[in-house]
Amino acid sequence: xxxxxxxxxxxxxxxxxxxxxxxxxxxxxxxxxxxxxxxxxxxxxxxxxxxxxxxxxxxxxxxxxxxxxxxxxxxxxxxxxxxxxxxxxxxxxxxxxxxxxxxxxxxxxxxxxxxxxxxxxxxxxxxxxxxxxxxxxxxxx
Numbered sequence: 001x002x003x004x005x006x007x008x009x010x011x012x013x014x015x016x017x018x019x020x021x022x023x024x025x026x027x028x029x030x031x032x033x034x035x036x037x038x039x040x041x042x043x044x045x046x047x048x049x050x051x052x053x054x055x056x057x058x059x060x061x062x063x064x065x066x067x068x069x070x071x072x073x074x075x076x077x078x079x080x081x082x083x084x085x086x087x088x089x090x091x092x093x094x095x096x097x098x099x100x101x102x103x104x105x106x107x108x109x110x111x112x113x114x115x116x117x118x119x120x121x122x123x124x125x126x127x128x129x130x131x132x133x134x135x136x137x138x139x140x141x
Contacts, residue, residue, distance in 0.1 A: 049094065049095075052095075054092045054095055054096065054097030054098055054099060055097055055098065055099060055100070056096075056097050057089050057091070057097070057098065058089060058100070058131060060131065068130060068132070068133060071084075071133040071135075072107075072110070072117075072133065075107045075133070076107065076110055080106070081106050081107045082106070082135050082137030083104060083105065083106050083135065083137070084104070084105075084106070084107065084133055084134060084135035084137075085102055085103070085104050085132075085133070085134045085135065086102065086103050086104075086105070086107075086117065086119065086123070086125055086130065086132070086133055087100055087101070087102045087130075087131045087132040087133075087134075088100070088101060088125045088126065088129040088130045088131055089101075089129045089131055090129070100131060103119060103121055103123040103125070104121065105119035105120045105121030105122075105123060106119065106120045107119060107120075108120050110127075115127040115128060117130070
C-alpha cells in the first residue's frame with residue numbers, strides 16, 4: 001500500500017501557481033465572496049437570546065399578600081384613588097422566568113371576572129401577578 005507522500009510526490013513540492021490575468025485578491029475581498037453563505041447565520045441572535053437574563057417568579061408570603069389586599073381595598077374604596085406604583089411579574093414568552101415591571105397611574109377599576117386591575121395609564125395588571133402597590137398618598141386603612 002502506497003502512502004500519500006509517495007502518491008503525490010510530484011506535486012507536493014511544486015510552487016503555488018500564480019495567475020497572470022489580474023492582481024491577487026486580498027483576504028478581506030476573498031472572505032466577502034463567501035459571506036452570504038455563512039454556515040452559522042442566526043448564531044449571534046441565538047447567543048444573545050441565551051445570554052438575556054430573566055428572573056424567577058417571586059412568591060409572596062401570606063403577610064405580604066394581606067398588605068397588598070389591604071392597599072387594593074383602600075384604593076378601590078376611594079372616589080379618586082391617588083397615583084400609585086404597581087409592580088407585577090411578566091413571564092418571558094421565550095424562556096423560563098420573566099421580569100418585574102412597574103407602572104405608575106391611578107387605579108380606574110378592578111375587573112373581578114378577568115381578575116385584572118386597569119390603570120388610567122392604560123396598563124392592565126393581572127391580579128395574580130401583582131407584587132407591590134406603593135403610594136405616598138395611600139392612607140392607612
